[in-house]
Amino acid sequence: MDGDRPRVVARDERPTPHGAMPVGSERAAWSADAIVAAIAASARASLAAARLRTADLEAAGCSSPGPLDHLTGVVHETPNLAGFRETPLAAMLSSALDGVRVFVDRDTCMAAIAEGLAGAARGARDYVYVTVSTGIGGGVVSGGRMLRGATNTAGEIGHWPVAFAADASRPADDGLPRCGCGSFGCAESLAAGGNMAEAFGVRDAEEVYAAAVRGDARASAIVTRAERALANLAVGLANVLNPAVIVVGGSVAEHQPAHVLEPMRRAIAERAFRAPANAVRVVPAALGADVGTIGAVLEAGERASGGGDWFL
């Protein structure tokens, strides 16, 4: 541990094996197997680098896209990753790692835990972690407890719908991009990096921001739409959840704070109720790209030792 933050003793990163397989296709199961095999291989490479074996491990943490059930370790579906559909990720990974106990949770919940215990929300009992990256996700802590819901999938704030077509003579999704989750109007579909890039026909959201700076009208419109979606999301978070802190992480937030954190702050100041607006700070995440890893280790450690009730 480095203060409250676990120390990284070895690291192995590799691309997710995924092709053009649509979620739910017959090849989905194959894809899940391939992903689990890659995670296990990566874990073994890390262990080797640290001169450890699986038998030396007390437990392992695995941060996954969701929605998923962290108690059963089953991933229900993954809008931005083909291959997972009711996949028993914790059990599969445990098998692939000689039976070590594996604790799975949604990437954004583990990030929320990390930012709460060792990052920008330390000390807060009511906070929201938001990531604006390829997708948009989050985790909600209220009254000192992670908000889980009836079947443990709560907190999917990227799929909070913030827009619909106002013209009643047109369909409700008129002019709105389809979200990876199958819906429309989701904050993610309008303001996530992957979705912005797709709308502009490029690979990376940074190209959209750069084009907007050069005066490209189409890029500017995509950026404006993203800012408005984030503004609605921020006002809703303040009014509905009344957090003391909104921690905003993710690559897009990190590179474009003026287009992510600033519109959120402005919208809360201008449009949320006074009381929750005065109570909340919108701050950048403190733990950077390792936030999911740190959260996974913190959560696995707590759960393995029988603690961590506040986030279960």
Added chain:
Amino acid sequence: MDGDRPRVVARDERPTPHGAMPVGSERAAWSADAIVAAIAASARASLAAARLRTADLEAAGCSSPGPLDHLTGVVHETPNLAGFRETPLAAMLSSALDGVRVFVDRDTCMAAIAEGLAGAARGARDYVYVTVSTGIGGGVVSGGRMLRGATNTAGEIGHWPVAFAADASRPADDGLPRCGCGSFGCAESLAAGGNMAEAFGVRDAEEVYAAAVRGDARASAIVTRAERALANLAVGLANVLNPAVIVVGGSVAEHQPAHVLEPMRRAIAERAFRAPANAVRVVPAALGADVGTIGAVLEAGERASGGGDWFL
């Protein structure tokens, strides 16, 4: 008590004294005084009808629009009621009622408590109460506890923004009505009865629905817009809060279930993630117009006896 439901032993109803005073005007304080005096007079009339005096009371419950802080009893502001601005309602009412202990909470929180203890959400640990009436409000119970937030104003789901102008060349609120809270795009501004009536230029939302049935295009557009706003709200509630039950009350929901509950159910089935969609039932409220009164009595009873931690 009648089962879990307190029995109404006397009743006094009177119109709220309010004129055309904008919230925040200098006359606001006068207006709050007048409202408190009217509540106290009504309470005394009820007591007289039941042959009781204030000295016979263990405590009193008062259900108020919000946002407010139920622990301090201070009402911060009230979008649909001129006169309250940082008003110490519990203290004022206690003074007006010979010092009886008064427990104030947001009307929708008290309604949520009533529906949870004695109504449509009985037994659920994760549920949302939504009222679609003059305004839209709610209360969120998660993991068996009322979601309160950092300063006790959480749950204002009517002010969850579900729309913005997609046309980047126009302002974000282009074509959208101003909400009573000062913002735009709020579910309330688009789907509450008072707002629908105002958009159509009539006194009651029922006139809008009737005109839509007659084929009035403008009324139909307002109804469609309201349904889309409720659809977005419902999908967001399912994805973000993962409740087992969404209890929908309020006069508009009661009279127009096909335009309120049905679009919410349909949207969740079609657009929410599978796991939370399968976990949730959208049901009508069970306690009718007395829900706020019943909740106020239940909450006051619990708080007076030192209990009720789950909703504090």
